[in-house]
Amino acid sequence: MPRAGWSPTDDRNRRLLRARDAMDRDFAERLDLPSLAKLAHMSEGYFSRAFRTAFGETPHHYLQxxxxxxxxxxxxxxxxxxxxxxxxxxxxxxxxxxxxxxxxxxxxxxxxxxxxxxxxxxxxxxxxxxxxxxxxxxxxxxxxxx
Incomplete structure (x- = not known):
């Protein structure tokens, strides 16, 4: 549920940024799609598509x-x-x-x-x-x- 005053898009982007920040911080750790999607509170498929739309590359390519x-x-x-x-x-x-x-x-x-x-x-x-x-x-x- 989005925060009060936040649009669904703002909330989605905030959750995507949380996952991207985890990749930036913990890049040397074993990070997989299920754990990143869980961090963003999204299904794996939706997370992967939304991440690519927002950042221009898949979560895997970003991490690599x-x-x-x-x-x-x-x-x-x-x-x-x-x-x-x-x-x-x-x-x-x-x-x-x-x-x-x-x-x-x-x-x-x-x-x-x-x-x-x-x-x-x-x-x-x-x-x-x-x-x-x-x-x-x-x-x-x-x-x-x-």
Whole structure:
């Protein structure tokens, strides 16, 4: 039941944001469609359709992209292996991590790491430059900025 003064659309969007916030916060945890739909107080099918309408991608793709964004940041630290990074961001295996990373970014995690560090710039610029677009729309690999 929507809060007093809220339209049904406002209430639905608030519940979708609650689920998206959980994905942003707990991206490394095992999050599945039933638990996210339950968090949003929606059926699985309705949640998936409403999420895609509201945010432009399925909950699964949003979560995978969020994990890859974090992995891109962690890969800039040479102290941890590619496998460790994949496990830290919520993937079960190196193979799954590499496959999704390549689908989103356009290069393998090890190739991404080999491209080198980004030149000193404000964090907001670096995040914008390095943010993956979405599945199937990976930009062509760029040369590292030095």
């Amino acid at each position: 992209r969020r994990r890859i964004e974090r992995a891109m940041s962690l890969l800039r630290d040479p102290a941890s292996s590619v496998t460790e990074v994949g496990l830290r961001v919520g993937f079960d295996s190196l193979g799954a991590f590499s496959r999704v990373f390549r689908a989103v970014v356009g290069v393998a995690p090890s190739q991404y790491r080999d491209r080198g560090l980004v030149a000193a710039a404000p964090v907001c610029f670096v995040k914008t430059w390095l943010r993956p677009v979405s599945f199937g729309e990976a930009p062509a690999p760029r040369a590292p900025v030095r």
